[in-house]
Amino acid sequence: MSWRLILAASLSITGLDAGYGAVRILHDVTLSVAEGETVALLGTNGNGKSTLMKSVMGMVRPSAGSIVATIDGVRHELIGMSTEAIVDLGIGFVPEGRRLFPRLTVTENLLMGAFRKKARPDIQKNIAFCFEVFPRLAERRKQLAGSMSGGEQQMLALARALMSAPRLLLIDEPSVGLAPLLVARTIDKIKELKDSFQLAVLMAEQNFTQAIRIADRGYVIVHGHIEFEGGSAAELNDNDLIRQFYLGA
Amino acid sequence: MRNVRFTVLALLVAAATFAAARLIDNAYVFFAGYVVLQYIVLATAWNILGGYTGYVNFGTAAFFALGAYTTVVLHKTVLVLPLPAMMLVGGVISGVIGLGMGYLTLRLRGTFFSIATLAMAVVAQTLITNWNFVGGSRGAYIIRPSDSPIFSGDYIQYLFVVMLLLSVISVSIARAIQHSRLGYGFSAIRDDELAAEASGVPTLKLKLIATTLSGGLMGMAGAPLPYYVTYLDPASGFSLSYAVNTIAMPLIGGTATWLGPVIGAVLLGTLQQVATVTISSALSLLLVGLLLVGFVIAAPKGIVGWFTR
Numbered sequence A: 001m002s003w004r005l006i007l008a009a010s011l012s013i014t015g016l017d018a019g020y021g022a023v024r025i026l027h028d029v030t031l032s033v034a035e036g037e038t039v040a041l042l043g044t045n046g047n048g049k050s051t052l053m054k055s056v057m058g059m060v061r062p063s064a065g066s067i068v069a070t071i072d073g074v075r076h077e078l079i080g081m082s083t084e085a086i087v088d089l090g091i092g093f094v095p096e097g098r099r100l101f102p103r104l105t106v107t108e109n110l111l112m113g114a115f116r117k118k119a120r121p122d123i124q125k126n127i128a129f130c131f132e133v134f135p136r137l138a139e140r141r142k143q144l145a146g147s148m149s150g151g152e153q154q155m156l157a158l159a160r161a162l163m164s165a166p167r168l169l170l171i172d173e174p175s176v177g178l179a180p181l182l183v184a185r186t187i188d189k190i191k192e193l194k195d196s197f198q199l200a201v202l203m204a205e206q207n208f209t210q211a212i213r214i215a216d217r218g219y220v221i222v223h224g225h226i227e228f229e230g231g232s233a234a235e236l237n238d239n240d241l242i243r244q245f246y247l248g249a
Numbered sequence B: 001m002r003n004v005r006f007t008v009l010a011l012l013v014a015a016a017t018f019a020a021a022r023l024i025d026n027a028y029v030f031f032a033g034y035v036v037l038q039y040i041v042l043a044t045a046w047n048i049l050g051g052y053t054g055y056v057n058f059g060t061a062a063f064f065a066l067g068a069y070t071t072v073v074l075h076k077t078v079l080v081l082p083l084p085a086m087m088l089v090g091g092v093i094s095g096v097i098g099l100g101m102g103y104l105t106l107r108l109r110g111t112f113f114s115i116a117t118l119a120m121a122v123v124a125q126t127l128i129t130n131w132n133f134v135g136g137s138r139g140a141y142i143i144r145p146s147d148s149p150i151f152s153g154d155y156i157q158y159l160f161v162v163m164l165l166l167s168v169i170s171v172s173i174a175r176a177i178q179h180s181r182l183g184y185g186f187s188a189i190r191d192d193e194l195a196a197e198a199s200g201v202p203t204l205k206l207k208l209i210a211t212t213l214s215g216g217l218m219g220m221a222g223a224p225l226p227y228y229v230t231y232l233d234p235a236s237g238f239s240l241s242y243a244v245n246t247i248a249m250p251l252i253g254g255t256a257t258w259l260g261p262v263i264g265a266v267l268l269g270t271l272q273q274v275a276t277v278t279i280s281s282a283l284s285l286l287l288v289g290l291l292l293v294g295f296v297i298a299a300p301k302g303i304v305g306w307f308t309r
Helices: A049-056 A083-089 A106-113 A117-133 A135-139 A150-162 A180-197 A208-214 A233-237 A240-246 B002-024 B027-050 B060-077 B083-105 B110-129 B155-178 B181-191 B193-198 B203-222 B225-229 B240-253 B259-278 B281-298 B302-307
Strands: A009-020 A023-033 A038-042 A064-071 A074-077 A091-094 A168-172 A200-205 A217-222 A225-230
Touching: A009 A049, A009 A168, A009 A200, A023 A038, A023 A049, A023 A200, A023 A225, A038 A180, A038 A208, A049 A168, A049 A200, A064 A083, A083 A091, A083 B193, A091 A150, A106 A117, A106 A150, A106 B181, A117 A135, A117 A150, A117 A180, A135 A150, A150 A168, A150 A180, A168 A180, A180 A200, A180 A208, A200 A208, A208 A233, A217 A233, A225 A233, B002 B027, B002 B155, B027 B060, B027 B155, B027 B203, B027 B225, B027 B240, B027 B259, B060 B083, B060 B110, B060 B203, B060 B225, B060 B240, B083 B110, B083 B155, B083 B203, B155 B181, B155 B203, B155 B225, B181 B193, B181 B203, B193 B203, B240 B259, B240 B281, B240 B302, B259 B281, B259 B302
Parallel strands: A038 A200, A038 A217, A091 A168, A168 A200
Antiparallel strands: A009 A023, A009 A064, A064 A074, A217 A225
């Protein structure tokens, strides 16, 4: 399945402070994603998951800390880089709520994912790969993205992010607005993609049980602080803090 | 190659238009036609930013008037410059202002951006009103030469030809953009800016290209104005009707394509000229309002939208 040279990508965030204007959202966040790892960032709404994702993508300017992506052994400090340069490095982003281009067709949405110059030579190969991984998208290639079901749209959002041939994929709340069965299917698909693409994945998720099914490690974020770091799914499962802050028990 | 073919075709249409206007042999045709052509340029320029990227600019009058006042300044300092050169200077100045406005205001989205552009127009008008060199609130007089410098005919015919060529240029640019990667980037920004950014579309850069190009073309459209009106004052140069008309025309014609603003400008511009002559000039703006209300209700995608699905 894997069609690309297997090379390593990892992410390391240290002491990150970020926010919007005077409002600080993230406080001294330290987090890492090693090569080939799937890391879950767990937390309910309003705790800073999306802000963290946007900070990595250069959409939010952090006030302190560092975000280093190591790709093929080269270290890149992401703070201060533009979003398009970060995408060029091989970091893909699936935004929360899918954010497709509803008036474009499936194929056109995929082409938009390959907007960067670097991604263009491989467009045909990458589209073929996306259709192979998501056969449903191949059936609907001429359909308008806005007219598809939520599950199909999430698949398209994932596929669009793959069009820039990323090595590190950030996925913001893949389960949002999906029926439970589709959540499970989406999460399975992320695992499949990660394995076949040799991706490193950072996934923000509220759906705790689904997320830790495929996560190697996880962080719990509460009010912008990393409150707990679990080295394995089991460790996360048995944690009091999660019961208290997260499951509300 | 397709773009070249289109431009050649547009030039042929322009030549036919000029020939037809000459046949009628009435100077008023050129005066009225000039205004319609000017609106083709303004509506097309507005649409590059407002239609393609979805950022509604209420400051058309500012870019337009800056182009016109550039001509006034040049006229008072270096009289010998030919009109196309003055238009180029006016375009560059308005383009630079567009770039600056983009830098300052493009963090704002939706209504907030529109309000900022409107505010910028008011600021620019205040500055010009208080600048004595260009006449301040008294306005400036420019004497129009009597004859065309390049062919035999009235100077108004020359102005008409210049504006005709500028419309060909603007429409060709707008069409080339629509079918290019730049155009896809623009519409991605319009549909969902965050998604565009996540896909690696350099949104700020593209938006700055749009504001610069749009502002520059508006300035070029304004540069011949002093020769057309022969008396330019801030109140008329910065008239809000320019802003209202250039928004109404693309909306009526359809904002998604290059053709929409052209159709809107020809239709509305001609209608306004006819109404001004036959009924009254005050009525022409009422006409715009009524048509706009009608189209928003009956055909939100404009005239072009009727034909595409």
